[in-house]
Amino acid sequence: MTPKDIDNLRPDPAGIDKAVAYLRAGDLVAFPTETVYGLGADATNDEAVATVFSAKGRPSFNPLIVHVANIDAARALAKWNDAADTLAQAFWPGPLTLVLPLVPGHGLSPQVTGGLDTIAIRAPAHPAARSLLSAFKLPIAAPSANPSGRISPTQADHVKEGLNGKIAAVLDDGPCPVGLESTIIDAVNLTLLRPGGVNVEQIEAVLGRPTAQRQTQDITAPGQLASHYAPNVKMRLNVETPNPGEAFLGFGLMDCDINLSAKGDLTEAASQLFEALHLLDKEGRTIAVAPIPEVGLGIPINDRLRRAAAPR
Ligand code: TXA
Ligand code: MG
Numbered sequence: 559m560t561p562k563d564i565d566n567l568r569p570d571p572a573g574i575d576k577a578v579a580y581l582r583a584g585d586l587v588a589f590p591t592e593t594v595y596g597l598g599a600d601a602t603n604d605e606a607v608a609t610v611f612s613a614k615g616r617p618s619f620n621p622l623i624v625h626v627a628n629i630d631a632a633r634a635l636a637k638w639n640d641a642a643d644t645l646a647q648a649f650w651p652g653p654l655t656l657v658l659p660l661v662p663g664h665g666l667s668p669q670v671t672g673g674l675d676t677i678a679i680r681a682p683a684h685p686a687a688r689s690l691l692s693a694f695k696l697p698i699a700a701p702s703a704n705p706s707g708r709i710s711p712t713q714a715d716h717v718k719e720g721l722n723g724k725i726a727a728v729l730d731d732g733p734c735p736v737g738l739e740s741t742i743i744d745a746v747n748l749t750l751l752r753p754g755g756v757n758v759e760q761i762e763a764v765l766g767r768p769t770a771q772r773q774t775q776d777i778t779a780p781g782q783l784a785s786h787y788a789p790n791v792k793m794r795l796n797v798e799t800p801n802p803g804e805a806f807l808g809f810g811l812m813d814c815d816i817n818l819s820a821k822g823d824l825t826e827a828a829s830q831l832f833e834a835l836h837l838l839d840k841e842g843r844t845i846a847v848a849p850i851p852e853v854g855l856g857i858p859i860n861d862r863l864r865r866a867a868a869p870r
Contacts, residue, residue, distance in 0.1 A: 629650065
């Protein structure tokens, strides 16, 4: 049997209705968020959630982020606290994920949280994601819509290349504006678990205190594993001059194959990063990457680049 092609849906009322019907039937629908495309499943449906892990080839101990429409929906699932409230008021809807204790009677499939007693939760800002959440009414579990360990998808075509035949549909609304995954904060210990779309400086300013860095020893989740976001080809970082035969991924005014931002803008570079890696991966040459400053969005950009370049 040949696998069924992905149903390409538009984010109009008919497309949203169809996406909701798939989710209700326990099927998987990839949808755009402001960060990357997510692989959505009904978070209360055991079979649907199990299919997320098998479609991605994701280890079952690595928990999923639960997407909700707003703070009220989050409070039905997570034990809310003052820090969570401050952060959600400031950054939701948006690219910030909060890790909090689960509340009893949450109704989620236990596999969503990988058996942990905490939940990672966020309210995305993308209009198509918001339409889907408000029409579906239940929480949507969604990891990034890529095979486990590979480059994250910032366009519907990336989703199709990685997951065709394995999921029902993709809600196609063009490129994701932020282009990097959400920042993940443990909102109990105020520990930064993953740098991302919201700068940690902004988070600390809103909290009025510094966040802690996660212990590098404590690897409980592949999103934090050394090798992740990886293309098939090799990568070299902080390259001033590429070697002959290498593809050069630039930043700032320079001669290169693809420039993340000729004007040296980190927001633009973040939005271009995964598309550039997808494109250069197809060429088969080693990717040499120009230095990117370790400030603001440069922090999550360098985080993703280091994991993409890490030995596998
Ligand atoms: O921007 C994003 O966050 C995207 C979009 C689709 O929302 N999602 C995303 O999901 O990046 P994923 O599965 O690729 O990364 C989720 C990360 C993983 O590193 C996972 O281990 C971590 O969140 N995570 C999930 N639940 C957790 C928990 N209870 N405690 C600590 N980390 C958790
Ligand atoms: Mg991911």
